[in-house]
Amino acid sequence: MEYPAGNPNPTYSFHLDENFDPFGLEQLSDYLLPGDGFGLDDTTMETMAASSWSERAHQDANASGISHATECKRRENELRKKKVQRGSRVAFRTKSELEVMDDGYKWRKYGKKSVKNSPNPRNYYRCSVVGCPVKKRVERDRDDFSYVITTYEGVHNHNHNNETTASFSSSSNLCYYYADRASNCSNSSSSS
DNA sequence: CGTTTTTGACCGGCGC
DNA sequence: GCGCCGGTCAAAAACG
Numbered sequence: 214m215e216y217p218a219g220n221p222n223p224t225y226s227f228h229l230d231e232n233f234d235p236f237g238l239e240q241l242s243d244y245l246l247p248g249d250g251f252g253l254d255d256t257t258m259e260t261m262a263a264s265s266w267s268e269r270a271h272q273d274a275n276a277s278g279i280s281h282a283t284e285c286k287r288r289e290n291e292l293r294k295k296k297v298q299r300g301s302r303v304a305f306r307t308k309s310e311l312e313v314m315d316d317g318y319k320w321r322k323y324g325k326k327s328v329k330n331s332p333n334p335r336n337y338y339r340c341s342v343v344g345c346p347v348k349k350r351v352e353r354d355r356d357d358f359s360y361v362i363t364t365y366e367g368v369h370n371h372n373h374n375n376e377t378t379a380s381f382s383s384s385s386n387l388c389y390y391y392a393d394r395a396s397n398c399s400n401s402s403s404s405s
Numbered sequence: 406c407g408t409t410t411t412t413g414a415c416c417g418g419c420g421c
Numbered sequence: 422g423c424g425c426c427g428g429t430c431a432a433a434a435a436c437g
Binding site for chain 1: 408409410
């Protein structure tokens with residue numbers, strides 16, 4: 214699929230320029246939640262972050278019928294392993310009707326899976342540049358379908374191509390990234 | 406005709 | 422072990 218010129222999603226506010234480059238936020242990604250920790254509002258997220266996802270773990274433990282302690286342990290192991298194996302990881306939650314947003318890179322889809330406890334499928338993409346290790350996942354928020362969760366993994370070993378980044382016009386928007394501290398990167402840009 | 410999407414198969418980890 | 426679950430592969434189809 215070829216992106217239309219400019220940003221296909223007018224409410225998508227993140228830029229790859231000096232202001233906001235998610236790929237430069239490696240230090241934050243150390244605190245990211247494991248995969249199924251998504252789908253929270255910011256209040257819950259803050260609570261969760263403060264308690265090491267204890268709250269969410271509790272919910273999931275109840276849902277799957279295992280003990281809270283076991284679920285917490287599982288999550289800890291998951292996070293630790295992924296930190297070692299995968300390095301940096303950053304997730305965004307964006308209000309959008311479109312799921313695929315132009316972030317300045319070209320992506321090739323390589324998988325699609327339905328995930329447990331969510332009616333929405335998860336899509337897997339890899340950076341089209343050969344040898345580049347970066348992957349991303351895109352899925353709708355299980356709790357609020359008007360939001361899209363995009364998770365980036367890894368760091369590009371090349372520059373983003375300028376053609377697709379050329380013109381960005383974005384209005385103000387909510388865009389949370391999942392880190393130890395909930396950040397509202399609401400951003401209004403008047404550039405065209 | 407080269408590249409990307411689609412989609413079921415496959416696989417490895419983990420809980421039981 | 423077995424089955425579930427999330428992630429990836431790969432062949433064929435679709436695309437432009």
